[in-house]
Each structure stands twice: as structure tokens, then as C-alpha cells.
Amino acid sequence: MNKTYLSYNNIVSSIGFDSLTVVQNIHEGLSGISLIEDENLFPNPFYASVIDSDYLEKAFKKLKPNGEYTRLEQMMVLSLDKIIQASGVALTDRVGLILSTTKGNVDTLDPRNPMPAERAYLGTLGHIIKNYFGFSTEPIVLSNACVSGILAISTAKRFISQGTFDKVFIVGGDIVSNFILSGFNSFQAMSSLPCKPYCKQRSGINIGEVAASILVNKDQDNLPSEAVEILGEASCNDANHISGPSRTGEGLYRSILSAFKEAHVGPGDIDYISAHGTATIFNDEMEAIALNRLGLDAVPLNSLKGYFGHTLGASGLLETIIGMHSLYHNTLYPSKGFTELGVSQPLNIITAPTAKDLNCFLKTASGFGGCNTAAVFKKVQS
Amino acid sequence: MKAQHLKIKEYCRISNNRVLLNDELLLEDLGSDFITFIKLAYKKMDTNYPKFFKMDDLSKLGFLATDILLKTVTQDSEMPKNIALVFSNSASSLQTDRKHQESIVDKENYFPSPAVFVYTLPNICLGEISIKHRLYSENSFFIFNHFNAEYLHDYASSLIKTEKADEVLCGWINCDVDDYEAFLYLVSTEGSIAHNKEEIIKLYTTK
Structure with missing residues (x-):
């Protein structure tokens, strides 16, 4: 392919x-x-x-x-x-x-x-x-x-x-x-x-x-320095509720699993997660559950909603672009607004700009209608 | 390659107050308005899903057309099926958008409702279908000015080729001021109609 x-x-x-x-x-x-x-x-x-x-x-x-x-x-x-x-x-x-x-x-x-x-x-x-x-x-x-x-x-x-x-x-x-x-x-x-x-x-x-x-x-020529390769992606429905997220994070769990399969990566390959994090009680809790089911709880994670708010149909694209630049600069950016963990499962929330070698990141999103999407991106080796 | 042998297994059309499954006319009720007709269709098709009545018109239409196609497939199956949903239309959720807009236009008479607002997204219809048929599958809702057989064909082929879905329920579900139309077809490895742009257009334009 x-x-x-x-x-x-x-x-x-x-x-x-x-x-x-x-x-x-x-x-x-x-x-x-x-x-x-x-x-x-x-x-x-x-x-x-x-x-x-x-x-x-x-x-x-x-x-x-x-x-x-x-x-x-x-x-x-x-x-x-x-x-x-x-x-x-x-x-x-x-x-x-x-x-x-x-x-x-x-x-x-x-x-x-x-x-x-x-x-x-x-x-x-x-x-x-x-x-x-x-x-x-x-x-x-x-x-x-x-x-x-x-x-x-x-x-x-x-x-x-x-x-x-x-x-x-x-x-x-x-x-x-x-x-x-x-x-x-x-x-x-x-x-x-x-x-x-x-x-x-x-x-x-x-x-x-x-x-x-x-x-x-599809061509590797004429790429800017922050370019990434799309390794894998998938979108799965919760089949649960039209306006509330699944309590088990089923659709998000399945989306990430399926994106990993196509990308030929596992949780250990992910250096950073750009999550959805809308700051509603139920969404953030659902994400914590799905990410823990996949053993992704220790991976540095942020939500960028604290900078831009929820930008709806643009948010996933916006946050992927920031992720690309994060990889290029080998820098993790903090999840603005976060002070104390308020979900039932552990997450490694980024609290300060941190220099780190970054190669691969996971982007996720979830929305009304029970939809979820996950994608894995990797730095282009020059 | 799997995708080269893809077929159209079944198709369903709901328009002009008629319900057709493949070539067969299942119901005709000329002259009634959409609300009356869709209620009648719900009854005659043995839909039996009380949540149907909470849905907006777009969801009702998409739900019913899907139920006619998938009822036997998903009911008889222990395991959830991996059937992707790829719907399209030209009016998005505009009929419900207009309803929500009416509820907020007058500051003295301001009554936005979450039960209406949730349907101001076209993909809610896909969510309703996924719940009923236990589909933890790919969902995409596209907006085109007109039915676009080529894009639907290529997208459905890609989903099956990359093993993201075993089958894809594709088509057009539209509700606007004066008209409604549903045309759905199931892309599969089984069936007798070739899955190509020409056949899709032929099925869509035979009304």
C-alpha cells in the first residue's frame, strides 16, 4: 500500500x-x-x-x-x-x-x-x-x-x-x-x-x-521538516448512546486497537498522546478508562482544549498539527488548565514544557453519535 | 485482491412515499405527509423499536431504511457484525438545525432543547443505527451537492480492502424542506450485482 x-x-x-x-x-x-x-x-x-x-x-x-x-x-x-x-x-x-x-x-x-x-x-x-x-x-x-x-x-x-x-x-x-x-x-x-x-x-x-x-x-519529496507519516488509523462507534460516551470506552478502545494493528505498533511505541480531553466529567473519565484498558496510562498525554477550547469539526486536525510540531521540536507541551488528576484511572498528564526525543504519537477524538477515531503518526526519517 | 470482487448484495429505497427492497415494492402510501408515511412504514415493516419516535426525521429515515436491510442479518447473529456505515446527503441535519434556530431566535421566547440539539449533527443517525444493530464499526457522513457514486464506491472499496470492514452499508439519506429520499445499498463479497460506479448510478436512478 x-x-x-x-x-x-x-x-x-x-x-x-x-x-x-x-x-x-x-x-x-x-x-x-x-x-x-x-x-x-x-x-x-x-x-x-x-x-x-x-x-x-x-x-x-x-x-x-x-x-x-x-x-x-x-x-x-x-x-x-x-x-x-x-x-x-x-x-x-x-x-x-x-x-x-x-x-x-x-x-x-x-x-x-x-x-x-x-x-x-x-x-x-x-x-x-x-x-x-x-x-x-x-x-x-x-x-x-x-x-x-x-x-x-x-x-x-x-x-x-x-x-x-x-x-x-x-x-x-x-x-x-x-x-x-x-x-x-x-x-x-x-x-x-x-x-x-x-x-x-x-x-x-x-x-x-x-x-x-x-x-x-503520497510522495515523500517536497515535505516540510515537521512532516509525519500516517502509520494507521481507525474509527469505531460505541454502539451505546447518541450523546453520552460509553462507560467502558468501547469505541475509543477499539479505534486505538485497530489503528495500532494497521500501524504495526504497540503501546510501547507511542511517545505521546494528543487526546480529546473536552473537560466534561464523562468524556475525560471515558478516555482514562479506554487508555488504561490499552496499557497507555504512563504515556505523556495532553488535551489542547485549554488553549483553543473545543473547536468541534476542526479540533482533530488542529491538534494533529500541534502534535506534528511537538515531534519536530522534540517537546511535550503541557495540558493547560490541569492541576490535579480527576479521573478514576491513572494518566500521565504533561504539566510543563518538556524536552524529550519523540518519534511517534497517537491522536484520538470522540464525539456525539458515539463516534471515536484514533490515528498513529511517525516522524519522517530524513 | 478482495476489492476487485466486491458486489452489491441488497439495496433499499424510501422515497415518494414508497418503500422498495431490491426490486420489490414493500409499501406504497401516496398522498400522505412524511410524518404519517414514516409512522406507517415503521408499523408495516415490524420495526418494533420505541426509541424510533424520539428521533428526528433524518434519523428516522436512515434508521428505517437500514433496519429493512440489516434486520435479519444482525438479529440472527451472536457476534456483532463489522458493517461500516457510509452515508451522504446534501442537507446535512438542516431540518433539525432550523428547528433549533427557531428556539433561540427570540430572547423573550428562548427554549433550546438538548433533545433537539443532539440531532443537529447528521452522524447521529449513524449512532442510532449502531446502537440498534450493535455495530462497533466505521462511521462516516459526507455532504455532497448531489449523489456521488464515485466517492462512495472508492471509499467503501478502501474500507473492505484494508480490512477495516467486512461489509459497507452505503448511500444517500436526505431530508429537506420539501422532500426526503433514502437510498442505501450493502457492499459485500457476496451478491449478484457488480460493485462499480455504473451499477450504483443505475440503481440510484431507477426509481
């Missing part, structure tokens, strides 16, 4: 508009989460990671776009533009485009939004991105709840190994909207403070917004 690599990458977020700046900020312990007071988004002040609108607009205008673009489209275009330019890849019929998003332009459903509600169709979003850059192939939009971002990487690998494409550009994104905030609040899932994944004092999630993009490539 073909090998596949994660190559050029970008993050547009509240703590930077390119991967290097974002990673540097994480190293320095900077979080993008702040207290937001905006009644158009939510009746009460709330903690979230929100991109500065003026900064976004200015950056987007530099591209000299024709026509009107929504907030999410601006974020996605900005992110994807950087890696298309950097990679120099021509957008032929051998190059695919995958979008990962849970809600796309859902803000256009609000009658106060100046854009037409038709913009909320995810296929329309796909075509806007396709047409902006002039992709030759039909866009593939993946909307699989909170595993979308990492499943998009699996999907790109699968289409490449099947021969559909030689290269795939992925862009993932979701925005902070009154739609999402009101929904998670109705679930009583929102924290009234900055989130604290795996911590005893954790009390729920913060929502965040990013656009992240990556080039998935």
Missing part, C-alpha cells in the same frame, strides 16, 4: 494565524480563551476562544477577494491559501479537497445575519472554497461531529490509497455561534471558567473557533 504523509499545514486561531506562531505561543503557555461579552452570541458572559474580527478582516482583505465571504469562509480561505502557496501544488484532477466541519455557516440561519440562509448548506460551503482556489475535483465535506477533523485525515489517506487522488488538501473549521453556545448550554456542558481537562476541578467545555488546513501527500 502507498505511504501517506502529512505535509504543509496552517492554523488560523485566536493565538496566531500560522502554525509556527501558534506552537510558539503554546510553548509560552498562552491560551486563546478569554471572557467574552457579546449578547448576539450568548445572553451572559462566557469563556471561549474567539478570533479577533478586525484582525481577521484585515488579513482576509490582503488576499483581495472578489465578493462577500462569511466569517468561516474567510478563516478557511486564509488558512488554505497559505499551504497551497507554500506547497506549490497545482490543483489538477489528481488533487482532492476535503472540508471537515460540524456546522459550517450555521450562523447564516440567524435572520439577523446579512448572508442568505442558503449559505448554511455544507455543499455550498465546499463549492465556495473549491471555486475560490480553482480546485478541479468535487469537494468532499465530512460532517461527523467532533471526530470530523481527524477522520478527515483518515479519509484523505483512504482516497489516496484507493487511487482516487495523489494529494488531498484538508481544511477544517467551525465558528463560535449562538447556535452552538445555546445548544451546549442546554446540555449543561459549558464551563463557567476556562476549561480544565482531566482535572479534579473540571466543570465542562469552552467553545472555540479555528480553521486549520493540511496537505496529505
